[in-house]
Amino acid sequence: MKHFLDIAEISRESLIELLDMTANMAEINRRPVPKVPALRGKVVATVFFEDSTRTRISFDTAAKRLSADVMGFAASASSINKGESIRDTIETLEAIGVDAFVIRHKTGGVPATVTKWSDASIINAGDGANQHPTQALLDSYTIREHFGGQDLTGLRISIVGDVRHSRVARSDIQAFTKLGAAVTIVGPSTLLPSDMTGWPVEVCNEFDSVIGESDVIYMLRLQRERMNSAFVPSLDEYAQRFGLDKSRAKRMRAGSIVMHPGPMNRGVEMCVDPAEIPNSLILRQVTNGVSARMAVLFKLLGAGGIPEDEG
Amino acid sequence: MVEVFSAQDVVKSITRIAHEILERNADGAAPVLIGVQSGGTWIAQAIKEALDRIKSDNGILCGAIDAGMHRDDIGMRPVLTAHSSSIPVDLSGATVILVDDVLFTGRTVRAALEALNEYGRPRCVQLAVLVDRGHRELPIRPDFVGKNIPTKATDEVSVSADGVFVEAR
Structure with a gap:
């Protein structure tokens, strides 16, 4: 090819x-x-x-x-x-x-x-x-580089946020699962794809329930430029439920990492300065x-x- | 497939090359052994071990160079899975012994010489190979040779610690 x-x-x-x-x-x-x-x-x-x-x-x-x-x-x-x-x-x-x-x-x-x-x-x-296949390659590489090993077998990866509009999520899910990781997608139902038949993922609507169990928290950008109707009631409410803030960052599992494809919406999905959390691999990506x-x-x-x- | 060199011959040659390297570089700083990825790396390591047996605390370092990105036939043939370079010191002013398993057309050595330049300007580079099978296409000659083996250009030569084998194609 x-x-x-x-x-x-x-x-x-x-x-x-x-x-x-x-x-x-x-x-x-x-x-x-x-x-x-x-x-x-x-x-x-x-x-x-x-x-x-x-x-x-x-x-x-x-x-x-x-x-x-x-x-x-x-x-x-x-x-x-x-x-x-x-x-x-x-x-x-x-x-x-x-x-x-x-x-x-x-x-x-x-x-x-x-x-x-x-x-x-x-x-x-x-x-x-x-x-967005090269993003999936660099994300898989960044995770493998951090955790070691030949592939991503045994890792639990949560992809959080606007999966519906996200090409990054689609490519990442395929790559991560091919490499042996277990992937959970997390977000409000309005921001998950309407048809997910055949997606090899678990679905969860509560960020707090996956935060302590994930090896990788992959935050997605809320894609406001692609939203032609009301997908979230308000940005504040979205940040409350699905934003990564200090308190959630503290509850992350020891040794786990935070990733984001960029550009970040500070105050929306990223409510904490990544420079302040030691386990952010965002610039490494x-x-x-x-x-x-x-x-x-x-x-x-x-x-x-x-x-x-x-x- | 014909065995032209036994496992024991390989050990003997490596030991002899180690002695020759010491003799040739008796005065001056300890040389740096650099194996060409991937066939040359284990031989560089084996020469280093032989040198350590002859003279411990010799200060000789061992590294590896990947010449793949400097080849002149990129796009003309499938490329093997990637290998990394690991160069233990700045090569500026160093005596480098480039080590490979088989010397054939000389094109890999040319690529490796070019790749080495990115790590500094060595004082000199000497070439050690376990097998010289002839058919050079570039003006390159080895300084240390395990064995000269006459081959046809189409023959396939494989080298490992088990010996050297030639298969006619």
């Missing part, structure tokens, strides 16, 4: 291989000169139709540390504003010469559709409420994001792709 679109398409073995590759890239990032010539001459285009800070910069950095050239593209400063279609945009960039497109779009399925128009490798950097994206870029452009899941 020359694309990286969806965690569902990736076998457990390939996932573990990507985690091992991420560890290797992390070692490169700790070197005095964190740059290798592996992808010299390759061109990576980051095509973001939706705003982003960390994912875009992270891919940019990852590509540069592998010596690829980066073509930046932001929809807000492009001919998209003159009415150019996604397809024409992709074909135009490809005519200039691109080996991999890193694509983010507010609609699910756009990166998969682009594979039909382009011969380049397509990497999904987040599509609507569908998938950002650091590891570069290594994880280097692993994906190298697998696709330098190592012949990722084997497809036949199981």
Whole structure:
């Protein structure tokens, strides 16, 4: 497979291989000169139709540390504003010469559709409420790095908050369960997906009942920009029931960790300064994001792709 | 599959290489052994153990270098699972003994030399290999050789502590 679109398409073995590759890239990032010539001459285009800070910069950095050239593209400063279609945009960039497109779009399925128009490798950097596979890879790596071992077997992970609108949650749930963790999703019914048939998770509506039993508390961002109707009565009430505050942080199990994909809504789901809790891995996630994206870029452009899941 | 080198021969060669390394580097600081991932790392470790037996407290360190990201055939062949580099000291001014199992085209050594540069500028780099099978494609020669084995370019050579085996393809 020359694309990286969806965690569902990736076998457990390939996932573990990507985690091992991420560890290797992390070692490169700790070197005095964190740059290798592996992808010299390759061109990576980051095509973001939706705003982003960390994912875009992270891919940019990852590509540069592998010596690829980066073509930046932001929809807000492009001919998209003159009415150019996604397809024409992709074909135009490809005519200039691109080996991999890193694509983010507010609609699910756009990166998969682009594979039909382009011969380049397509990497999904987040599509609507569908998938964010590199986030799942960096999250799995961050957890494995902290707890040790080959996979996540035996760990209890609670994903808290706006699961309904979250592509991070969808990718994370697939990755974490493939790697052997037990996942509970926690949130008000209005913020859980209406149809969860086939989701390998437990569901809970009370944050307080999982807080002392989880090895990982994964806080999701309340996605106010995607909410077209009233999903929560008020932000205060949401923070009361599902926000991570000091008292909840204190009740966490010894040795457990807090994660968040960013950007954080302080005072909503994060009611405590992560700098004040010793077990926050939120910035570690950002650091590891570069290594994880280097692993994906190298697998696709330098190592012949990722084997497809036949199981 | 033909055995060209027994387990005992491997031990003997490693011990001989250790003596040669000491002789060659008698004056000057202790060299740093760096095994090329993944085949060279156990040999570097074995040479280090042999050196410790000959002379304890020799101050010789042992590390590993992954040359995978510096290869010139990236994208042309499947890449093996990743390995990490671990370099115990700043290599600036050090004498480095690069260690690998088989010397063939010389391309891995070239990549490893380039990867080493990122850890400093060594005073000099010497190359130790257990097997030199010929067919060089680059101007690279070893300083210490366990055994020269004539092969066809298509042969497959496998090396472990159990010995060296050649399989015709």
